[in-house]
Amino acid sequence: MMWLNLSEIADMVQGVLEGADTAVEGISIDSRTIKKGDLFVAISGDRFNGHDFVEAAAAAGAAAAIVSEPISAPLAKVQVADTVEALAKLAAQWRRRLEITVLALTGSNGKTTTKEMIANILRRCRRVIATSGNFNNHIGVPLTLLSMREQHDIAVVEMGANHQGEIRKLCNIAKPDIALLLNAAAAHIGGFGSLDGVAKAKGEIFESLSASATAILNKDDNYYDYWRQLLTKQRIIEFSLSDEAHFRLLSSRGQAAELSLAGQSRTCRMQLLGVHNIANALAAAAASYAAGASIDDIVAGIESAAAVAGRLKVRRGIKGSHLIDDSYNANPGSLEAALSVLKQTSGEHWLALGAMAELGDRSVAFHARAGKQAKAMDVHRLFTVGDDAAIAADNFGKGGESFDSVDTLIPHIKAQLKPGVSLLIKGSRAARMDRLVSALSSTNETAH
Template identity: 45%
Template sequence: MMFLGEAAKALNGQLAGRDCLFSAVTTDSRTIAGGELFIALRGPHFDGHHFLPEIIGKGASGAVVEPGVEADLPLIEVTDTLAGLGELAAYWRKRFSIPIVAVTGSNGKTTVKEMVGAILGKAGPGLVAYGNLNNHIGLPLSLLRLRKGDTYAVVEMGMNHSGEIAHLALLAKPTVAVINNAAPAHLEGLGSVADVARAKAEIIEGLDSDGTVVINADDHFFGLWQEASGERRVISFGANPKADVYWEWDQSSRLRLHTPLGEDAFCFPLPGDHNAINAAAAAAAAITTGATLDSVVAGLKNSRFVTGRLERKRGVHGCEIWDDTYNANPDSLAAALQVISKREGEKILVLGDMRELGSASNQHHQEAGKAAKRAGVSRLYTLGTTSGEAAQAFGQGACHFSDIDELIEALRKSLSRSAVVLVKGSRGMKMERVVRAIDNAQGGD
């Protein structure tokens, strides 16, 4: 990858010890296999400096540390190791003159990222960020995985406060920035959906003047993002036929995409209008990098469920589970309800608290209960605190629980082969525990 001396120079740090080559960068001592550079981060519940003896035993090439640390391996001393991680990633990224697509939005970031990767992968090798590595630690680690021979990179950027995406965008310096949407999410840290939209627009700050901004023509904040783009090229997507890339379902329930390269209809494996929107976003982003229409269609036809994002499974007694447990906000819940509303069978919603909704939290949960009723849900099981508002608004057929084991017991007793169960909640609620308890593949029986 590079020599420690070069890394020290990039970080304005001091190298103590032998200059040698390292093959990769990690912040997790458990992943050391030999030859890596370990960056010792400090967190609220851990200190990477405590793991230096472990990485020495595993054969690490060196470590980036803060002042006052001694260890029997080469050390690069910097003032702040977290800042150093970002600086090293930005330095490394500059070596690559390839399309770099960065995706942000309240919903669908990871799905769009995976779709773009599937499309661009038809033409050559490249980097697609693992999972949801989208913050001030995950994004730099993703960039540091770039290697010679990569022809593209796709990353995502998340946030829960203003200024965070601007920082990430300046590290990644994308050539294409995708803003998928803005929804009620992280309101505690931002205040309003308009503030969320402005925070998402920060991704544009990382683009050079010849960069491309890909934005949702159906979103209320399209105009804001268009204005923030300035003189940069803007490509729009959505259901609106005026968009540069727009989608529709044809009479055979195939997804038809209309693009500047032409149109095509195909069997699309992911359910729901929200995934059609994600597909249009991915198509628009990929086309800006030079992808062909054939590659777009081939990539999207091979789209797969992302773990915990409306992932369909078979549960106990043959019931159908829709695992949407990765996270939750009002808009993503609405999208999931739209999907199960079209399924045959008794519809059951298991909903954990939707967090970070600020002063409007009770109202959003009440609306969630009403939306579930409109979607044809016959039974609602809620877990947590504010989700009780959803149960109350839902009325007859709703049960609220503060204990997850009691909820699981009640749910399991009510399941039948005809049941369609949607499980959803904010990340901190860990609603995947419910899925594991009723999923045949995970021993739910």
């Protein structure tokens, strides 16, 4: 189905049309995923140049391309100065054309899980488009917005950042009607300089809100007061695990949580593990309520939400062990939440920890604390991967071992595993701890 004409796109991105005006049906930055009729945007990065793949995109069926270099490929083009900026301009213009609610969320921890819960709730009552996976940066947010079509009436857009000003720029593109701020923690702190810097950057999500917009705030966060004063005339909805709020936890036992949802007391039987996921559920409930979901839809959506791959997903391990796969990413806050989940499991508790990245000059201190924290939370054995993570093993003391790579850890831990062990696997993406999960899983099914 026709989406936009290339001449329209050229006007929207302030580019120059070269070749015949043609209609495009979708958009892609990856020549391997091109569908017939798509617009290919030749994005360049530190280790690749999208212009090298324009011919491949044309061969795969691309109808046109946005480029910033001379290209001889046999398809129409829009020439621009910067393809990344052009992608942002196109997304901003397209967002303004559609009468669609945009719900944006950010935070240091829990973004993708909460985004998936919100989408799970809202699909019961609205026509939803949502961020795919965690594609939440200056490329992913525009692509999410450009996937919106007239049949949708709400977009759930996850926003991430590793430096000041990034959320502000994303919000200037997306212009959210509802903005959810989950928390601020020591994630990407190397790029923000300090925890105060993290909180300030996350607070940028509120800067572009109109007076008629809605802000969702975590009343438990240490930066609540700072974020609250950024808001003036906007509607504010709060959530909390322990304080009076529009959406709050009343009590919990096992996987059952009694929640107060806009004044209604309801029991939710959650599939997701950990108290932090109750906070995520409350955040999702508040945001979905702001978007028009009923309390019944909210409860059904929370109860049916399953763990996202690599985020506290329980799997059967070899030799009768159980794996808690939290390998997607790691920072000090998410590690603490994961250790709390591990502590609640039966049997002997082991932790395999890859280095936590982007902690700047505080990396040594944070890894030292991680080792001591693991010991204090009844971890019996600690296996680390990487130089910084080795500091955690040193501070853990007896039972701590360090390894240069996942490849050297895999045979060692395979030989050590035994029935009754609960093994938490965690690390930043660069540590590739997902390879350890694959090596130690007995099946591809989750444990029950």
